[in-house]
Amino acid sequence: xxxxxxxxxxxxxxxxxxxxxxxxxxxxxxxxxxxxxxxxxxxxxxxxxxxxxxxxxxxxxxxxxxxxxxxxxxxxxxxxxxxxxxxxxxxxxxxxxxxxxxxxxxxxxxxxxxxxxxxxxxxxxxxxxxxxxxxxxxxxxxxxxxxxxxxxxxxxxxxxxxxxxxxxxxxxxxxxxxxxxxxxxxxxxxxxxxxxxxxxxxxxxxxxxxxxxxxxx
Ligand code: HEC
Numbered sequence: 001x002x003x004x005x006x007x008x009x010x011x012x013x014x015x016x017x018x019x020x021x022x023x024x025x026x027x028x029x030x031x032x033x034x035x036x037x038x039x040x041x042x043x044x045x046x047x048x049x050x051x052x053x054x055x056x057x058x059x060x061x062x063x064x065x066x067x068x069x070x071x072x073x074x075x076x077x078x079x080x081x082x083x084x085x086x087x088x089x090x091x092x093x094x095x096x097x098x099x100x101x102x103x104x105x106x107x108x109x110x111x112x113x114x115x116x117x118x119x120x121x122x123x124x125x126x127x128x129x130x131x132x133x134x135x136x137x138x139x140x141x142x143x144x145x146x147x148x149x150x151x152x153x154x155x156x157x158x159x160x161x162x163x164x165x166x167x168x169x170x171x172x173x174x175x176x177x178x179x180x181x182x183x184x185x186x187x188x189x190x191x192x193x194x195x196x197x198x199x200x201x202x203x204x205x206x207x208x209x210x211x212x213x214x215x216x217x
Contacts, residue, residue, distance in 0.1 A: 085178035098154035102179075104186045112187030115180045119172055128191040140168050145188055146195045158185040 055061060055069035064071070085101050102108075117126060125131040128145035135141045143150060162181045165171035176184065199207060 085182060095156045095160035096154055097156035100155060100182055100186065102182070108183045109187055109190055111180065112183035112185070112190075115176060116184045116187050116191075119176055120184065123169075127195065128188060129195075142169065145192055151192050151196065155182075155185050155189065158188055 057070060059069045060067055061069035063069075116124075120128075121132055122134045123130075123132040123139060124142055124145065125135070130142045130144045145151075159181050161169065162172045162176055162184065163178075164173070172181075193201070199210070202210065
Protein backbone atom coordinates (compact mmCIF):
# COMPACT_ATOMS: atom_id res chain seq x y z
CA UNK A 1 0.00 0.00 0.00
CA UNK A 2 2.65 2.35 1.11
CA UNK A 3 4.64 1.77 -2.02
CA UNK A 4 1.53 2.20 -4.16
CA UNK A 5 0.77 5.54 -2.50
CA UNK A 6 4.36 6.54 -2.94
CA UNK A 7 4.22 5.52 -6.61
CA UNK A 8 0.95 7.29 -7.32
CA UNK A 9 2.32 10.51 -5.70
CA UNK A 10 5.41 10.27 -7.86
CA UNK A 11 3.20 9.59 -10.83
CA UNK A 12 1.00 12.61 -9.99
CA UNK A 13 4.07 14.86 -9.56
CA UNK A 14 5.57 13.53 -12.78
CA UNK A 15 2.45 14.16 -14.78
CA UNK A 16 2.19 17.81 -13.54
CA UNK A 17 5.75 18.45 -14.70
CA UNK A 18 5.03 16.78 -18.01
CA UNK A 19 1.94 18.90 -18.49
CA UNK A 20 3.93 22.08 -17.75
CA UNK A 21 6.59 21.02 -20.25
CA UNK A 22 3.99 20.24 -22.87
CA UNK A 23 2.30 23.61 -22.29
CA UNK A 24 5.61 25.42 -22.60
CA UNK A 25 6.63 23.70 -25.82
CA UNK A 26 3.23 24.24 -27.42
CA UNK A 27 3.36 27.94 -26.41
CA UNK A 28 6.77 28.18 -28.04
CA UNK A 29 5.46 26.53 -31.20
CA UNK A 30 2.57 28.97 -31.28
CA UNK A 31 4.96 31.92 -30.94
CA UNK A 32 6.84 30.71 -34.03
CA UNK A 33 3.78 29.84 -36.04
CA UNK A 34 1.82 33.04 -35.50
CA UNK A 35 4.28 35.43 -37.24
CA UNK A 36 4.72 32.92 -40.06
CA UNK A 37 0.98 32.73 -40.57
CA UNK A 38 0.75 36.53 -40.42
CA UNK A 39 3.51 36.88 -43.03
CA UNK A 40 1.86 34.36 -45.32
CA UNK A 41 -1.45 36.20 -45.04
CA UNK A 42 0.21 39.56 -45.71
CA UNK A 43 2.28 38.27 -48.62
CA UNK A 44 -0.82 36.74 -50.08
CA UNK A 45 -2.53 40.17 -50.23
CA UNK A 46 0.59 41.86 -51.56
CA UNK A 47 0.86 39.35 -54.35
CA UNK A 48 -2.65 40.28 -55.51
CA UNK A 49 -1.64 43.94 -55.74
CA UNK A 50 1.49 42.97 -57.67
CA UNK A 51 -0.41 41.01 -60.25
CA UNK A 52 -3.05 43.63 -61.04
CA UNK A 53 -3.30 44.64 -64.73
CA UNK A 54 -1.36 47.88 -65.25
CA UNK A 55 1.07 49.58 -67.65
CA UNK A 56 4.70 50.35 -66.82
CA UNK A 57 5.85 53.86 -67.84
CA UNK A 58 6.42 54.12 -71.63
CA UNK A 59 5.14 50.56 -72.22
CA UNK A 60 3.51 49.76 -75.57
CA UNK A 61 -0.27 49.52 -75.66
CA UNK A 62 -2.66 48.00 -78.15
CA UNK A 63 -5.53 49.98 -76.65
CA UNK A 64 -4.51 53.43 -77.91
CA UNK A 65 -4.19 54.25 -81.62
CA UNK A 66 -0.66 55.66 -81.29
CA UNK A 67 0.48 52.44 -79.54
CA UNK A 68 1.70 54.31 -76.43
CA UNK A 69 0.46 53.54 -72.92
CA UNK A 70 1.73 56.90 -71.58
CA UNK A 71 -0.66 59.61 -72.73
CA UNK A 72 0.52 63.07 -73.88
CA UNK A 73 -0.06 65.95 -71.40
CA UNK A 74 -3.20 68.01 -71.89
CA UNK A 75 -2.33 71.41 -73.39
CA UNK A 76 -1.75 74.07 -70.74
CA UNK A 77 -0.82 71.55 -68.01
CA UNK A 78 1.06 73.22 -65.14
CA UNK A 79 3.61 70.98 -63.36
CA UNK A 80 2.91 70.73 -59.62
CA UNK A 81 6.50 71.85 -58.95
CA UNK A 82 6.11 75.04 -61.03
CA UNK A 83 4.79 78.36 -59.89
CA UNK A 84 1.69 79.67 -61.63
CA UNK A 85 3.79 82.83 -62.17
CA UNK A 86 5.95 80.87 -64.62
CA UNK A 87 2.89 80.40 -66.81
CA UNK A 88 1.53 77.14 -68.18
CA UNK A 89 4.09 74.60 -69.41
CA UNK A 90 4.24 73.70 -73.07
CA UNK A 91 3.78 77.24 -74.41
CA UNK A 92 5.92 77.69 -77.47
CA UNK A 93 7.44 81.01 -76.47
CA UNK A 94 6.47 82.59 -73.13
CA UNK A 95 9.11 85.29 -73.78
CA UNK A 96 6.68 86.79 -76.30
CA UNK A 97 3.87 87.25 -73.78
CA UNK A 98 3.12 90.89 -73.09
CA UNK A 99 1.09 90.73 -69.88
CA UNK A 100 1.76 90.51 -66.15
CA UNK A 101 0.33 87.50 -64.29
CA UNK A 102 -0.90 89.76 -61.42
CA UNK A 103 -1.96 93.42 -61.08
CA UNK A 104 0.87 95.93 -60.75
CA UNK A 105 0.32 98.20 -57.74
CA UNK A 106 2.47 100.93 -56.15
CA UNK A 107 3.74 98.33 -53.62
CA UNK A 108 4.78 95.95 -56.43
CA UNK A 109 6.67 98.81 -58.14
CA UNK A 110 8.39 99.78 -54.86
CA UNK A 111 9.42 96.14 -54.36
CA UNK A 112 10.63 95.99 -57.98
CA UNK A 113 12.68 99.16 -57.50
CA UNK A 114 14.34 97.76 -54.37
CA UNK A 115 15.11 94.38 -56.05
CA UNK A 116 16.32 96.06 -59.26
CA UNK A 117 18.71 98.33 -57.36
CA UNK A 118 20.12 95.28 -55.53
CA UNK A 119 20.30 92.67 -58.33
CA UNK A 120 20.49 94.56 -61.63
CA UNK A 121 21.73 98.13 -61.07
CA UNK A 122 25.37 97.08 -60.39
CA UNK A 123 25.61 96.36 -64.15
CA UNK A 124 22.58 98.06 -65.72
CA UNK A 125 22.84 101.28 -63.66
CA UNK A 126 20.05 102.75 -61.52
CA UNK A 127 18.60 104.38 -64.65
CA UNK A 128 18.88 101.19 -66.71
CA UNK A 129 21.25 102.89 -69.14
CA UNK A 130 23.86 100.12 -68.87
CA UNK A 131 26.31 102.28 -66.96
CA UNK A 132 26.48 100.38 -63.65
CA UNK A 133 29.47 100.45 -61.31
CA UNK A 134 30.73 97.02 -62.46
CA UNK A 135 30.64 98.22 -66.07
CA UNK A 136 32.61 101.32 -65.08
CA UNK A 137 35.20 98.92 -63.66
CA UNK A 138 35.49 97.03 -66.96
CA UNK A 139 32.65 94.46 -67.18
CA UNK A 140 30.93 94.09 -70.54
CA UNK A 141 28.37 96.89 -71.07
CA UNK A 142 24.76 95.71 -71.36
CA UNK A 143 22.42 97.46 -73.80
CA UNK A 144 20.42 100.40 -72.44
CA UNK A 145 16.80 99.64 -71.54
CA UNK A 146 16.00 102.90 -73.37
CA UNK A 147 17.02 101.53 -76.78
CA UNK A 148 14.01 101.32 -79.08
CA UNK A 149 14.37 97.50 -79.32
CA UNK A 150 14.08 96.97 -75.56
CA UNK A 151 11.40 99.65 -75.19
CA UNK A 152 9.27 97.67 -77.65
CA UNK A 153 10.16 94.25 -76.19
CA UNK A 154 7.26 92.44 -74.47
CA UNK A 155 7.44 92.04 -70.67
CA UNK A 156 7.85 88.28 -71.15
CA UNK A 157 11.27 88.94 -72.73
CA UNK A 158 12.59 90.64 -69.56
CA UNK A 159 11.16 87.85 -67.39
CA UNK A 160 12.82 85.32 -69.68
CA UNK A 161 16.21 87.10 -69.55
CA UNK A 162 16.15 87.16 -65.70
CA UNK A 163 15.08 83.50 -65.58
CA UNK A 164 17.36 82.00 -68.23
CA UNK A 165 20.13 84.59 -68.66
CA UNK A 166 21.05 86.20 -71.97
CA UNK A 167 24.43 85.99 -73.74
CA UNK A 168 27.08 87.22 -71.30
CA UNK A 169 24.48 87.72 -68.53
CA UNK A 170 23.89 84.71 -66.31
CA UNK A 171 20.49 83.54 -65.00
CA UNK A 172 19.17 85.21 -61.84
CA UNK A 173 16.54 82.50 -61.21
CA UNK A 174 18.35 81.36 -58.05
CA UNK A 175 18.55 84.85 -56.53
CA UNK A 176 15.23 86.37 -57.64
CA UNK A 177 11.85 84.66 -56.98
CA UNK A 178 9.30 84.52 -59.85
CA UNK A 179 7.10 87.17 -58.19
CA UNK A 180 10.10 89.49 -57.67
CA UNK A 181 11.11 88.98 -61.31
CA UNK A 182 7.75 90.35 -62.43
CA UNK A 183 8.07 93.23 -59.93
CA UNK A 184 11.50 94.06 -61.42
CA UNK A 185 10.08 93.92 -64.96
CA UNK A 186 7.29 96.32 -63.93
CA UNK A 187 9.89 98.68 -62.50
CA UNK A 188 11.97 98.46 -65.71
CA UNK A 189 8.82 99.50 -67.62
CA UNK A 190 8.49 102.48 -65.23
CA UNK A 191 12.19 103.32 -65.80
CA UNK A 192 11.67 103.19 -69.57
CA UNK A 193 8.68 105.51 -69.29
CA UNK A 194 10.63 107.90 -67.05
CA UNK A 195 13.22 108.44 -69.79
CA UNK A 196 10.87 108.56 -72.75
CA UNK A 197 7.70 110.26 -71.58
CA UNK A 198 6.06 112.82 -73.84
CA UNK A 199 4.50 115.94 -72.34
CA UNK A 200 1.09 114.55 -73.28
CA UNK A 201 1.71 111.53 -70.99
CA UNK A 202 1.59 113.78 -67.90
CA UNK A 203 -1.67 114.51 -66.04
CA UNK A 204 -2.79 118.17 -66.64
CA UNK A 205 -1.84 119.40 -63.14
CA UNK A 206 1.72 118.02 -63.49
CA UNK A 207 1.95 119.61 -66.97
CA UNK A 208 1.06 122.98 -65.45
CA UNK A 209 3.76 122.55 -62.80
CA UNK A 210 6.26 121.88 -65.57
CA UNK A 211 5.11 125.00 -67.44
CA UNK A 212 5.54 127.04 -64.24
CA UNK A 213 9.08 125.71 -63.87
CA UNK A 214 8.26 123.75 -60.68
CA UNK A 215 9.49 120.21 -59.90
CA UNK A 216 7.53 117.32 -61.36
CA UNK A 217 7.25 114.54 -58.81
C1 HEC B 1 26.90 91.14 -63.72
C2 HEC B 1 26.24 92.12 -64.58
C3 HEC B 1 24.76 92.02 -64.82
C4 HEC B 1 23.75 91.94 -63.89
C5 HEC B 1 23.89 91.95 -62.39
C6 HEC B 1 22.52 91.90 -64.66
N1 HEC B 1 22.78 91.94 -65.98
FE1 HEC B 1 21.39 92.02 -67.46
N2 HEC B 1 22.87 92.05 -68.85
C7 HEC B 1 24.22 92.06 -68.57
C8 HEC B 1 24.97 92.01 -69.81
C9 HEC B 1 26.50 92.03 -69.94
C10 HEC B 1 24.01 91.96 -70.85
C11 HEC B 1 24.29 91.86 -72.34
C12 HEC B 1 24.44 90.39 -72.66
C13 HEC B 1 24.78 90.10 -74.10
O1 HEC B 1 24.24 90.78 -74.99
O2 HEC B 1 25.54 89.15 -74.30
C14 HEC B 1 22.72 92.03 -70.21
C15 HEC B 1 21.52 92.04 -70.88
C16 HEC B 1 20.28 92.23 -70.30
C17 HEC B 1 19.05 92.48 -71.01
C18 HEC B 1 18.92 92.69 -72.51
C19 HEC B 1 18.64 91.45 -73.28
C20 HEC B 1 18.52 91.80 -74.77
O3 HEC B 1 17.45 91.48 -75.34
O4 HEC B 1 19.46 92.37 -75.34
C21 HEC B 1 18.06 92.57 -70.07
C22 HEC B 1 16.59 92.82 -70.33
C23 HEC B 1 18.66 92.39 -68.79
N3 HEC B 1 20.00 92.17 -68.95
C24 HEC B 1 17.97 92.41 -67.60
C25 HEC B 1 18.58 92.26 -66.35
C26 HEC B 1 17.87 92.26 -65.11
C27 HEC B 1 16.37 92.47 -64.98
C28 HEC B 1 18.78 92.08 -64.12
C29 HEC B 1 18.53 91.94 -62.64
C30 HEC B 1 17.69 90.86 -62.21
C31 HEC B 1 20.07 91.97 -64.75
N4 HEC B 1 19.92 92.06 -66.10
C32 HEC B 1 21.27 91.80 -64.06
C33 HEC B 1 24.81 92.10 -67.33
C34 HEC B 1 24.13 92.01 -66.14
